[in-house]
Amino acid sequence: MGTLACGKVHIMEYVISVLLSGISVGGQYALIAIGYTLVYGILRLINFAHGDVFMVAGLLGIYLTATLPIPVSLPLVIVFTVLLGFTIERAAYKPLREAPRMSVMISAIGVSYLLQNTATYVTGGQPMTYPTIPFLSDTVNVAGTQTKWVVIITPFLVLILVTFLTMLINRTKVGMAMRAVSKDFETSRLMGIRINSVISVTFIIGSALAAVGSTLFFTNYPAITPMAGAMPGLKAFVAAVFGGIGSIPGAVIGAFIIGICETIIKGLPSNWDVSVFSDAFTFALLIVILAFKPQGLFGEAAADKV
């Protein structure tokens, strides 16, 4: 990357490869961003621990694939990540249901550090190499560019998962309960809805998607450190804000935009010397857009939680 390509063919290939990897990174951010936006939608909580749950899912991937065959270990990664997300909510957020929102947020920051510190303890702080997942890591030729299968698969997988999630939320009883609880806890209770179960469901979905995202993301990533969840987590969070926090399509579209922007900037010719600023550029772009559209792309006009 970064070398100025000469000749039309090379430029085309170059553009395609940048777009492909942008879409793929965006898709991975999208899987994390949904977790932020779902939890925010229902609890009005920015779950600072979510990026670290994503990191733990990565580590689980390393440890589990080391001892178990892939068809067993990858589903287990999802199961354990879901358990982690569920437990975090029950232990750190549920007891603070009636507390001021700031207290819950501090609790979330605490959980985030707890996960990072535990990861440091377990790994000894050493960067851990993510295993090569067959097929996902295999290379494929697309329009003359070499890329990994994971890059091709990610956007499709994201679309399938988002379609399922949207159907769950719009067409099922539990989805209806999620939408009701996101507006009004008390009246939801009066309908007989167990709001704690509904809240748990959102954490379960968010964690499961983060687990899937971790496998896709870390396959393309050199190593996992205890901080490995921070940056993708932050970007996914920004994607969720950008799309209008609380909105699933918003989070997905926001994530794709961020992924593509970031990859384009990183892929600019190296003699322009801008690629190191890709994160700062991405955030600057968002600030500009949010200045014009404070609620994000699909955000509600006001926080109308009763």
Added chain:
Amino acid sequence: MSEDVLKINDLKVRYGGIEAVRGISFFVKKGEIVTLIGANGAGKSSTLRAISGLIKPAGGKVELEGEDITAKDSTTIVSKGLMMVPEGRRIFPNLSVLENLKIGAYLRNDDLEEDLNMVYGYFPRLKERSWQAGGTLSGGEQQMLAVGRALMGRPKLLMMDEPSLGLAPIVVQDIFEIIKRIHENGTTVLLIEQNANMALHVADRAYVIENGKISLEGTGKELLADEKVQAAYLGARG
């Protein structure tokens, strides 16, 4: 004895140091329509919220069909057949009208067709708007939706907290007409109102709440004729 659908004994509700409900006792018999009237801040909503499990009472006992439901969680209470129309309607603005009705039957797993038709029978306007978002309805329509939603739970007791609040007089008339019909069709109703005139006209029996205590009780007719009630709640002079 067991024909008491609801029996409240010495109910108390406290918010920190404030005692909002100070030992209230009353009952509702099967098939009755009973009203609790009282001024703003008298403790009416607190009473209903304690009955429906939204807040824990500080003392006293709540029995539904002879079963102790004091301080049970609201899911359990709803599952036993107690549905509430909350103050301010509180329909779900982001759910369609149809979904708002379906969510009233959240704990039921049987067919809802018959009940939907029943609700649409009371409120034909809801049928016309069944695909519209609840939040787009007018205040009166939202109140009808809130009542319909509660009916979808097939309540043994329907509790309504100030259904006339903030509605135009003509709409209030409609709502009370419907309450009468719902009652005539066999639903037991506990109605909370500040609009004492309307409430006492439809009620079999009534209680007056003042400062968290019951100060008067009697049939609707008796209270309508009561001088103190007339002076304090019916706007009569002298």
